[in-house]
Amino acid sequence: MAKIRKEGKKTVPAISTASLPDIIFMLLFFFMVSTSMKEVTYNVDIKVPEATELQSLEKKSLVRYIYVGVPRHEFIKQYGRETRIQLNDQFAEVSEIRSYVEDERNAMNEDEQGLLTISIKADKETQMGIITDIKQELRQAQALKISYAAIQKN
């Protein structure tokens, strides 16, 4: 026979939150390991094109980025809607690429200078004219290893 319950208030024991910090720390470490810091804030809008045969860029320290796209909303007044180039945090002209590459290369260790890779992150609607200009500048700057940034297409 079942026991007859006594009338009266039943108190639910409080859930122990002692392990909460541990759980959160675990999440924290997961994110610290699996993500990487943003390189810069984009001044241009970039939706990279899709491709299937991608290779990942191995060493972050050897990679420099060139961003190409239409200026973001807040910069349109100042820079217009023409496709622009961004180096580090600033807008730049095609002619500035050579000195940028040379500066970046000189800042690297001597034995790594030949491994410098330029990653071109360009919006998929960009016209090839500006990309061709960039490529020509990179050739002149002897930065021959390049990578066209893209995302995996399923």
Next chain:
Amino acid sequence: MGKRSVQEINASSMADIAFLLLIFFLVTTTMSVDKGLSRRLPPPLPPDQKEKLKDLEVKERNIFVVLINSKNQVLAQGQYIQVEELREKVKEFIKNEANDPNLPELSEVEVEIDGRIEKVMTTDAHIVSLQNDRGTTYQKYIEVQNELVAAYNEVRDEYSRQRFGVSYNELTEDRQGAIQKIYPQKISEAEPKNYGGNK
């Protein structure tokens, strides 16, 4: 002296601190790993050599010309085709299994496979030339580049399966190097030309 008990540190704010750190990392980092199509640009031409280059003719059968115009239409070997068809055509071109006189000429290459030097017939002299208009969109250009790389990867993979019984990606570096020598990736991004139209 009596034993004084050390008061326990209150750890209830630990969770808040951890949360704060967590949110900081969530905001400032990005998940995506950088990926892309790796390419090697040709070295710059010295100004006095620009004229000379015209003399350096490559046999016509060894060149596979891909053109993309400003309306994103693809012309391969003089034929208007869709991007999807490009891969098969390039594969056929690189392999030239039937020794077709219209496809690149076969030549003997010495390759070291597993310590032994072997002679393999390959289309060593072939070049895939990609030319685009200034008005081509970047997406189309990448799509075409992607198809070209895919063609090479498939040819290498097929050879690897036939020869070693496993896919190209599972091979040791030495073997991969050997296959790369048999099917070298030769995609030339030609000097820019302006095919009419405004700049």
